[in-house]
Amino acid sequence: MLLAIDAGNTNVVFALVDEARTIRARWRIATDPRRTADEYAVWLSQLLALEGFARDDVSGFIVATVVPRALHNLQVLSSKYFRTEALVAGRPPVEWGIAIDVDEPASLGADRAVNTIAAHALYAGDLITIDFGTATTFDVSDYTGAYKGGIIAPGINLSLDALVTAAAKLPRIAIEAPATPSVVGRNTVDQMHIGIFWGYVAMIEGLVARLKAQVGRPVKVIATGGLAALFEQHTTVFDHVEPDLTIQGLAMMWQNAHIR
Template sequence: MLVVVDMGNTNITMGLYKEDTLIGNYRLTTKLQRTSDEYGFMILSFLQAYQVTVEDIKDVIISSVVPKIMYSFTNSIRKYFHKEPIIVGPGVKTGISIKYDNPRSLGSDRIVDAVGAYYSHHCACLVIDFGTATTFDVISSNGEFMGGAIAPGIGISAEMLSNRAAQLPEVAIKKPQHIIGKNTVEGMQAGVVYGYIGLTEKLIKEIKKQYSEPLKVISTGGLGRMIYHETDLIDAYDKDLTFKGLKIIYDMQKRD
């Protein structure tokens, strides 16, 4: 079995593959102060929930955009699984050609999503990952990462609104019943959600206008489903896109 790990700024998500089938997933909050033992016990608990033992795990592959927690996390893999994890980064084969000014500055999460989209759909894609930040990335029909746009995530947008305006409360990110809010909470939800739909649609249109190939638009990430249901410009939502990308990258290493 294979454990795939996506370490983001807000959450760490883990998936469990049995051959080519994703049989389980687990999410925990990203915290900088956890020890390798804490991570180890969390991962063991995840496996136990699916009646999987340490001996069943063949490998672990990790994508991370949070360098500060990598030492503790990778040590937990070595200590509890007796494995050297594969880290997505320079030197790891991805099957994607990076057409970026400085490829080393590109987050591994964006590369992994590009791999998942391109090798799942086999066409030019625009991948939108609704995470802490929202990324809009273009992958050509030849499997080239062409670049993209980065916007503040919808969660950050709502958080900054309440943090910077003393009389505005924290609100749940959900579509309100009316765009003309009848109270402060509804008004904030309308502005954040509908405003973000508008941001998403505008970026999709401008990217398609400037790029020569037809693009299949694929969304992923925690809030990707909500935005997907509110616009006709996103062709598909894939909550497991990052896991798929990690599995594809792992298989490429094993074929070499």
């Protein structure tokens, strides 16, 4: 089986994927570039055992990371504890394989490139892929699969953290839909819920509308990331929700590299 790793700014997600690209198990741990391969191995071995697997069940290893300092220890984890070389998304033999049609192709985050590859493999036509992570990213790809650019906005948790940190009297609240459809809050907490949640939905809908107008052709909107399912219940802007798009993309890239 394949161990696919998505190392983001907030969390590192490990997923065990079988030959049919079915995710058999997944785990996440807070991103810390100082975490050693030995620490990863102890943590991961225990979790594999809890799911009925062992390290010997892993025959492939692929990593996408937007945290360069975290990569070395993940590569050591692969070679030392899984006795296999870690493939790194975007490097031979798992290059992107799509046109990166932007001013600075090298600056594109690995997760965004992988999401674009996976979205194009799953859905035809022009696409907008929205990933709800530390940042909320909007990625535009055309009907050929070429990456054309996008938008980076603060993630909703980041926005809330900034608000609470800067305003001494505001409490920390959960990220959830307001209890009523009213957008006139009657107390501080309700007003914060309305501002954070409905303000974020309005941002998503507004930016997607502007992107669609600029593309000028029919566009499908694909959402991924942990909060995609929450927003899906309160907007009609998404055509499809794929919670594991990055992991799916990594599995596709790994399989394609071994078919060649």
